[in-house]
Every structure is written in structure tokens, then in C-alpha cells.
Amino acid sequence: MGDLASDVCLKTLCHNGWVQIPQLEQIVTPYNHNPKTRNRRGVYGNNNENLKTWVQNMCILFMYNGTHDAKSDYSLVLISNRDEYYNRATQNMGPWKEDPNVIGGRDLEVNEGGTWLAVAPTRKKLGVLLNLAGINKSEAKSRGKIVADYVKSEKHIQGYIQQIKQYTKDCNDFIFVSVEFRSAGPTITSYSNANDELTAHKEAYVGFGNSLPEEPLKKVDAGRIKLTQILTTFSKVSMQEELLDKLIELLKSDERHLPDHTLETKRPNLYKELSSIFVCIPKGNYGTRTHTIVLVTKTGHMKIIELTLEAPIDPLSPKWTRTEYEFDMELN
Numbered sequence: 385m386g387d388l389a390s391d392v393c394l395k396t397l398c399h400n401g402w403v404q405i406p407q408l409e410q411i412v413t414p415y416n417h418n419p420k421t422r423n424r425r426g427v428y429g430n431n432n433e434n435l436k437t438w439v440q441n442m443c444i445l446f447m448y449n450g451t452h453d454a455k456s457d458y459s460l461v462l463i464s465n466r467d468e469y470y471n472r473a474t475q476n477m478g479p480w481k482e483d484p485n486v487i488g489g490r491d492l493e494v495n496e497g498g499t500w501l502a503v504a505p506t507r508k509k510l511g512v513l514l515n516l517a518g519i520n521k522s523e524a525k526s527r528g529k530i531v532a533d534y535v536k537s538e539k540h541i542q543g544y545i546q547q548i549k550q551y552t553k554d555c556n557d558f559i560f561v562s563v564e565f566r567s568a569g570p571t572i573t574s575y576s577n578a579n580d581e582l583t584a585h586k587e588a589y590v591g592f593g594n595s596l597p598e599e600p601l602k603k604v605d606a607g608r609i610k611l612t613q614i615l616t617t618f619s620k621v622s623m624q625e626e627l628l629d630k631l632i633e634l635l636k637s638d639e640r641h642l643p644d645h646t647l648e649t650k651r652p653n654l655y656k657e658l659s660s661i662f663v664c665i666p667k668g669n670y671g672t673r674t675h676t677i678v679l680v681t682k683t684g685h686m687k688i689i690e691l692t693l694e695a696p697i698d699p700l701s702p703k704w705t706r707t708e709y710e711f712d713m714e715l716n
Contacts, residue, residue: 442467442515442593442594442658442663443464443465443466443467443500443512443513443514443515443593443594444464444465444467444514444591444592444593444594444603444604444607444661445462445463445464445512445514445561445591445592445593446462446463446464446589446590446591446592446604446607446608446611446634447460447461447462447463447561447563447572447585447589447590447591448460448461448462448588448589448611448612448615449569449570449572449585449586449587449588449589449590450588450615450619450682451568451569451570452569452588453588453619455619456615456619456620456682457619457620457621457681457682458615458619458621458679458680458681458682459565459569459570459680459681459682460563460565460570460678460679460680461611461615461627461631461677461678461679461680462510462512462563462676462677462678463611463631463634463635463675463676463677463678464501464512464635464675464676464677465635465661465662465663465672465674465675466489466500466501466672466673466674466675466676467663467670467671467672467673468670468673468674469669469670470669470670470671470673470693470697470699471669471697472491472493473491473492473493474489474490474491474492474673474674474692475489475490475492476489476690476692476705476707477489477676477688477690477692477707477709478707480497480502482497482536483504483536485504485505485506485507486502486503486504486532486535486536487502487503487504487505487688487709488501488502488503488531488532488535489501489502489674489690489692491528494526494528496526496528496529496532497528497529497532498526498527498528498529498530498531498532499511499513499528499531499532500512500513500528500531501513501531501676502531502532502535503535503678503686503688504535504536505686505711505713507535507537507538508564508565508566508713508715509534509535509562509563509564509565510535510562510563510564510565510678511530511531511534511535511560511561511562511563512531512560512561512562512592513527513528513530513531513558513559513560513561514558514559514561514592514593514594515527515556515557515558515594516556516557516558516559516576516578516594516595516596517557517594517595517650517651518556518557518578518650520556521554521555521556524554524555524556525551525554525555526555527555527556527558530548530551530552530555530558530560531560533548534560534562540564541562541564541571541573541575541582542582544562545575545582549580552577553577555577557576557577557578558576558577558578559574559575559576559592559596559597560574560575560576561573561574561592562574562575565680565684565713565715566715566716567715567716570680571584572584572585572586572590573585574592574597576596578596579596583597588612589608589611589612589615590608591604591605591607591608591611592604594650595646595647595650599646600646601641601644601646601647601659602641602642602643602644602646602647602659603641603644603659603660603661605641606639606641606661607634607637607661610634610637611631611634614627614630614631614634615627618630621681624679627679628677628689631677632675632677632691634661635661635662635672635675635677636661636662636672636675637660637661637662638660638661638662638664639660639661640656640659640660641659641660642655642656642659644659647659654668664699666699666700671699673692673693673697674690674691674692674693675689675690675691675692676688676689676690676691677689677690680713683712684712684713684714684715685710685711685712685713686710686711686712686713687708687709687710688708688709688710689706689707689708690706690707690708691704691705691706692704692705692707693705
């Protein structure tokens with residue numbers, strides 16, 4: 385199996401012009417977008433420690449499987465928001481030093497080099513991690529390591545889950561979503577250590593939040609319905625720019641989806657602020673700081689787009705950077 389450098393070349397669009405870089409096809413540009421921010425009320429006090437007891441990385445994920453949609457050019461459309469503390473040390477999406485075949489962001493606050501989302505195109509796999517709301521374990525092991533090890537591994541999902549089950553018993557609760565690409569279409573599965581279940585998802589549209597799939601948050605249901613409406617209209621590659629605009633608009637939606645009994649039960653102090661797809665809690669120094677979009681055509685062409693807030697982050701005057709990678713997978 386070759387590495388990405390042998391398949392494509394990388395070029396980066398920086399502020400001063402084009403620069404050649406020896407891997408992948410990448411474009412990095414400033415992205416100007418000012419999402420509406422509201423004056424959210426919550427019980428924060430003057431110390432963010434209160435917020436930390438109520439919020440745990442509240443990411444959200446939506447996917448479209450177009451395998452059985454004859455009118456669609458896409459086999460997979462994936463969109464995701466990463467919600468995190470604005471000052472948490474993070475490495476933006478890019479090839480990993482220890483394995484250039486992997487593209488993803490890194491959490492730099494822990495030594496394990498974990499990630500919330502990563503793709504290994506030569507291995508034809510993708511992984512995403514979402515935390516479940518719950519009581520944290522003392523000295524819990526890294527959840528981000530689960531995705532990192534998966535995309536670096538040659539194992540298929542069933543074998544990988546068997547390999548890590550013992551490890552996950554010492555992790556705080558999570559949902560791990562995997563995608564493996566084949567000529568017959570993507571195989572989408574999810575695993576949670578909360579119920580020790582590996583589930584195959586064959587429906588055309590799926591959504592994941594910070595609760596188990598059988599009890600989805602209202603914003604997850606709302607986003608899945610909106611994604612359905614978008615892909616009903618913009619499923620051709622010739623309309624890709626319009627599709628991207630609509631997907632970004634969805635990821636930046638600050639509409640609150642209330643009432644939500646599940647969210648209120650799990651996050652009684654901040655459920656209103658967390659009920660939107662795009663989260664912004666300036667007083668808590670917390671919110672949506674990264675959007676990721678993955679488009680895969682039925683011919684195996686993949687485009688990955690990351691929009692991430694530039695540090696130092698000012699949520700009331702945000703500056704976004706857009707990074708893109710493109711390559712072709714040989715599906716079999």
C-alpha cells in the first residue's frame with residue numbers, strides 16, 4: 385500500500401501566494417463568516433470551572449449514504465461540528481507526522497495524540513468520536529485515541545472493536561462512528577461503550593449527537609431532516625458549490641430546538657445554550673470551533689473541507705480558516 389505522496393501532489397494557497405508542499409492536494413484560505421451570536425444567559429459565575437462540570441465536548445455529526453440513490457453523484461456526504469473550549473490546544477487538519485496516510489486534527493492537551501475526526505484514504509476508512517453526556521470516571525483513558533488508532537490500523541471495524549473493548553471499559557462514555565469505503569458503497573457503523581453495541585446503519589440519512597442513537601437530541605433530528613432537504617436538491621457534482629454553501633449554513637445554524645427533555649435532563653444548567661447545532665457560549669469560553677465536510681463521489685473522489693476558528697479565538701468577532709484536501713480512492 386503506497387502513501388498519499390505517491391498519489392497526488394499538494395499545493396497550499398497562503399496569504400502570499402501558492403507554495404508547493406510534498407503531499408496531498410491542499411488549499412488553505414482565510415474564510416470570512418460572521419455567524420449571528422446571541423447574548424446567551426447561563427449560570428457561569430466568573431470561573432469557567434462551573435461550566436466544565438456541565439459541558440463535555442458536545443459535537444454533532446450528520447451523514448448521507450447515497451449508495452441506493454440513482455439520482456445522486458455522491459456515495460457519502462458527512463458534516464460535523466466540533467464544540468470545545470476555545471483555549472484548548474488543537475492542531476488543525478493535516479497529514480500526521482507519524483503516519484502521512486492519515487488526515488485529521490489533533491487534540492494537543494493529551495499525550496496520546498487523539499482526534500475527534502480523521503480519514504485514512506489509502507486504507508479507505510474514516511472515524512469520528514462523539515462524547516456522551518454522563519458522569520466522568522476518575523483517571524479515564526483517552527477517547528480520542530480510539531479514532532487515531534483505528535485510522536492507523538489495517539483492521540476492519542469488527543476486528544478493531546474486539547481489539548479495543550477492554551480498553552474502552554476505562555473510558556468515559558462515547559459513540560465511535562466509522563465509515564469504510566467499498567465499491568458497493570460506504571459501510572457506516574457506530575459503537576458505544578455505554579451499551580457495548582456495534583450497530584450497522586443502512587439508512588440514507590443518519591445523525592449523531594451526545595446521546596445514544598435511540599434517544600436523539602432534537603437538534604440531531606432537525607439537522608438530519610434539513611440534510612435530507614439539501615441533498616434532495618443538490619446531489620449532483622455540478623452543483624457542488626451550492627451544496628457546500630447549504631451545508632455550511634446548516635453547520636452554522638444557531639436555531640434552538642426546544643423543548644428537549646433528553647438534553648435538559650443531561651445538561652440542566654446549559655441545555656438552552658446547547659440546543660442549537662452551532663454552539664456559542666462566550667462567557668464560558670466554549671462553542672463550535674471547527675466544521676468538517678467530507679464529500680465522496682461514487683467514483684471514489686473525496687474532498688475534505690475544514691473550517692476552523694483562528695487562535696486566539698474571539699467568538700464575537702470570529703476569523704475562520706478554510707483548508708481543503710482532495711484525492712481519489714480506488715474502490716474494490
